[in-house]
Amino acid sequence: MESSYKRQDDLHYDNTTKQKRSYYWDTAIGLNKVDGLTPSDYLQELKQESIEGRKTYEEVERELGNYYGKQVLTPAALDTRECDIVSTRIARILESRDFVFSPITLKNIHKRLFDGLFTGKLAGYEGRFRDYNIEKAEPVLGGDSVIYADYLSLEDYLRYDFDTERKKNYAAMSPSDTAAGLARFVSSVWQVHPFVEGNTRTTAVFLEKYMLSLGYSNVDNTLFRDNSVYFRNALVVSNYSNAAKKIQPAFCYIESFLLNLIEGANKPLPPITLNLKSKRYGN
Structure with a gap:
């Protein structure tokens, strides 16, 4: 046969x-x-x-x-x-061109990317969710850290994020609304930070595969090539708040990045600016 x-x-x-x-x-x-x-x-x-x-x-x-x-x-x-x-x-x-929209795919991408490369205390965590809580000093936050998800609830958070995303109908949305919807999803997944290392690269690869599965075949990969640090900083500030300093999560930066991807455009990305210091972070 x-x-x-x-x-x-x-x-x-x-x-x-x-x-x-x-x-x-x-x-x-x-x-x-x-x-x-x-x-x-x-x-x-x-x-x-x-x-x-x-x-x-x-x-x-x-x-x-x-x-x-x-x-x-x-x-x-x-x-x-x-x-x-x-x-x-x-x-x-x-x-x-293979892809399934599932947290399992996210985990499998991490495994495929880093298998055999983690050393020391990280060895064996390839494709495995972390079993301890983490923090990381972010230059864009003046050394502060995003608050990531508690390791005891990682699968619950991801299941909620994916279930919420499945309910969206991007076919009925404008490009700007699509960018806003995708921004909330990718920001939430990244904020969970389910792995001990390699979260941003894993999330970016998953996002590209997801967008291709949605029909955005003209995704401009040069954006990730030239602006990967901007992409990460945009995710950082979309998940950071500090009421004492009157800072709320800012989604405009990740939305601008995603809108360029959706439209296959190369519009200038707005510099990422916070009131922590008089510095700008971007390209």
Whole structure:
């Protein structure tokens, strides 16, 4: 019996595929800037071979494994290795058209991105929700931290966020209303911060896959490539409040970012400004 289904990796490789793959690689490498990670020159060589269709993502990752297996893995080398491998995995996930809207997918993306890369006390937390509470000093907040969800209720919070999102009818909304709706969803998921590390990269990949599943096939990946730090800061300020300083959560920044994605536009993003200090954070 012949299958009526086509394997995605058997589809014809043409100029359109080449262009998309280039975008996916740029996005993947750009997202690692969120954690201050930069790729090796070797990955840049492998990336080009992948874009030209001469190497699969599996082959790229295998060659990276061989390359780093011969290196002395100093802390700096570990960071570069993480950037190289996670970038390869992000590009591969973005190119694949599989997607299910579920917290399980969020967890699986985290597992696929970081499997085997966490070390020390983080080892074994790849694709696993955290079992302790966390905080993180944010430069955009003057060193303060967002209050993340309690680890005892992570699955409950995510279930609520996803159930609420399923009720929205984006087909009936204007682009600006869609951006506002997606902003609330992605902000809420990020605020839960279900993982010990890698939350922003995981959330960004999930968001891109989700938007593609909604039909936004013209998502401008250069926004993530060039503005990944802005994306994270926008999520931070959408989840921060300080009544004593008269600060409320600000969604305008993440909405502007998402509206650009929805419309395939490249409008200037408003600088993220809080009254904590006289500094501006943005591009």
